[in-house]
Amino acid sequence: MGVTLWEERLSEKHLSEKKIIQPVTAPQSDGNPDQQGWETLQNEVLNCYQCSLAKLRRHVVFGAGDRRARWMLVGEAPGAQEDKEGLPFVGRAGHLLNAILMAMGLSRQEVYIANVLKCRPPGNRDPLGEECRLCLPFLHQQLRLLQPAIILAMGRFAAQALLKTTDPISELRGRQHIFAETGTPLLVTYHPAYLLRSPLQKRKVWSDLQLALRIEARLE
Numbered sequence: 001m002g003v004t005l006w007e008e009r010l011s012e013k014h015l016s017e018k019k020i021i022q023p024v025t026a027p028q029s030d031g032n033p034d035q036q037g038w039e040t041l042q043n044e045v046l047n048c049y050q051c052s053l054a055k056l057r058r059h060v061v062f063g064a065g066d067r068r069a070r071w072m073l074v075g076e077a078p079g080a081q082e083d084k085e086g087l088p089f090v091g092r093a094g095h096l097l098n099a100i101l102m103a104m105g106l107s108r109q110e111v112y113i114a115n116v117l118k119c120r121p122p123g124n125r126d127p128l129g130e131e132c133r134l135c136l137p138f139l140h141q142q143l144r145l146l147q148p149a150i151i152l153a154m155g156r157f158a159a160q161a162l163l164k165t166t167d168p169i170s171e172l173r174g175r176q177h178i179f180a181e182t183g184t185p186l187l188v189t190y191h192p193a194y195l196l197r198s199p200l201q202k203r204k205v206w207s208d209l210q211l212a213l214r215i216e217a218r219l220e
């Protein structure tokens with residue numbers, strides 16, 4: 001599948017479809033995910049009041065998807081729509097993410113999606129270092145429970161948080177990294193919200209995704 005086809009799939013026609021594919025949140029029975037571990041973690045996150053974002057949130061956005069997924073997609077933090085619904089990537093960037101997944105031959109039901117921060121920063125400001133320090137252990141626990149074959153970090157913030165680096169995203173994308181905590185291959189690409197603002201970067205994203213797909217296929 002080349003860039004053209006992908007771009008066709010990400011055309012305005014596609015993105016204007018208002019149909020939101022709801023992620024699976026129900027526990028899966030096959031493949032034996034540690035359901036007890038997931039439930040314990042989810043309760044802990046839903047009852048977290050460690051930082052001031054807790055006072056402002058409508059919903060904690062824990063994460064959603066298949067708890068046996070090979071793909072873990074990591075974003076930055078919930079936005080307004082995610083805060084309203086309690087689910088990750090259900091706003092405009094989420095619609096684009098659905099299209100990206102479709103172009104990869106995946107659906108939301110087959111992957112797991114989470115953010116570094118589980119609560120919305122006010123006015124969609126950048127997460128603060130302290131918020132990240134307090135929230136990141138939850139994402140690490142999600143990664144330990146899921147044990148994905150591959151991690152896709154979307155955007156600078158997720159990439160830098162997971163790789164513990166301050167390197168710019170332009171230097172992090174386009175090559176394989178390893179998430180040190182679990183030894184899992186990790187790829188970095190631009191955030192769908194950035195793509196909405198800078199559609200010319202779709203080519204680079206498609207190249208990152210092709211690399212990620214090749215790496216994931218080798219791991220089967």
Ligand code: URA
Nearest residue numbers: 075076077078088089
């Ligand atoms: N942007 C993110 O990083 N995460 C979401 O869940 C929504 C938008």
